Amino acid sequence: MANTDMKWDAQLDGCHVGGISIKRIADLESYPLPAGAIFPDQNDAIIRGLTDRFGPLHIDPGSLKIFLSFHSFVIRTDAHTILVDLCLGNDKIRADRPQWHMRSGPFLGNLAAAGVTPEDVDFVMCTHLHADHVGWNTKRADGEWVPTFPKAEYLFAEKEYAYWRAEYDKNPPEPLLYGAFEDSVLPVVAAGQATMVAGDHRVEAGIYLEPAYGHTPGNVVVHVEDGGDHAIVCGDAIHHPVQLAHPEWSTNFCFDADQSRVTRTALLEDCAGTGTLLLPAHFQAPEFGRIVRDGRKFGIER
Numbered sequence: 001m002a003n004t005d006m007k008w009d010a011q012l013d014g015c016h017v018g019g020i021s022i023k024r025i026a027d028l029e030s031y032p033l034p035a036g037a038i039f040p041d042q043n044d045a046i047i048r049g050l051t052d053r054f055g056p057l058h059i060d061p062g063s064l065k066i067f068l069s070f071h072s073f074v075i076r077t078d079a080h081t082i083l084v085d086l087c088l089g090n091d092k093i094r095a096d097r098p099q100w101h102m103r104s105g106p107f108l109g110n111l112a113a114a115g116v117t118p119e120d121v122d123f124v125m126c127t128h129l130h131a132d133h134v135g136w137n138t139k140r141a142d143g144e145w146v147p148t149f150p151k152a153e154y155l156f157a158e159k160e161y162a163y164w165r166a167e168y169d170k171n172p173p174e175p176l177l178y179g180a181f182e183d184s185v186l187p188v189v190a191a192g193q194a195t196m197v198a199g200d201h202r203v204e205a206g207i208y209l210e211p212a213y214g215h216t217p218g219n220v221v222v223h224v225e226d227g228g229d230h231a232i233v234c235g236d237a238i239h240h241p242v243q244l245a246h247p248e249w250s251t252n253f254c255f256d257a258d259q260s261r262v263t264r265t266a267l268l269e270d271c272a273g274t275g276t277l278l279l280p281a282h283f284q285a286p287e288f289g290r291i292v293r294d295g296r297k298f299g300i301e302r
């Protein structure tokens with residue numbers, strides 16, 4: 001049955017897309033960063049001008065730092081339990097990123113609170129292979145990195161994996177992606193749990209990938225459709241709500257800033273005025289909703 005007024009339920013920290021449920025699983029929230037560390041095109045005057053519009057959930061009005069969340073989405077269909085984007089992980093050596101370093105975060109407890117054990121997970125998907133999207137792919141056990149989800153098939157977009165694999169092979173002693181390729185991707189491949197898939201791979205009816213290149217060479221988004229409802233788990237196609245006001249802003253972490261801008265703008269234009277719910281990887285909850293057009297900018301309607 002189509003749920004024509006489908007919304008993100010802040011209490012539930014999730015939503016229902018027809019008969020499919022989606023729930024957010026937090027790893028780290030309210031992570032402050034100077035806007036300039038992410039957006040090369042910003043300046044204090046612009047960010048100050050956006051503080052009223054977006055509020056202290058997203059921008060600290062004093063320091064003008066912006067806040068990011070790091071979370072997964074767990075998608076439950078009649079057939080499968082699917083985790084998208086695996087955040088930072090625990091016990092990972094990330095010396096260049098103190099708040100990511102040797103964490104003992106609440107992710108698995110939050111997953112358990114949502115009624116999901118690691119054994120329940122059928123598929124793990126990463127929209128891309130940056131360190132903050134693969135961390136919980138693996139956990140430390142007896143000094144080794146092993147897949148956190150023992151029964152899951154991990155789906156990697158083959159174009160994304162091939163790019164980072166080639167980078168890794170060029171300079172194996174150099175930590176790639178803060179070391180995440182080695183501790184959070186390769187052990188999954190070694191365990192035989194990785195499947196390389198096309199950028200438009202279909203997992204089951206209503207769950208499919210779409211290429212969204214730019215942020216990384218093989219970046220994808222995940223569509224969820226059922227009963228006339230539609231949500232897009234869009235990873236880092238958009239990082240922060242300020243990009244609704246400035247969709248032209250790519251980030252310092254984008255592989256191809258121009259392509260990223262084209263992809264982001266097209267995504268927002270496609271969603272604008274439709275019932276599609278947009279679920280980015282780093283928006284602070286509960287800022288998930290439908291996209292509305294506001295002149296040449298965009299807004300979000302919760």
Ligand SMILES: [Zn+2]
Pocket residue numbers: 130132133236281282
């Ligand atoms: Zn990210």
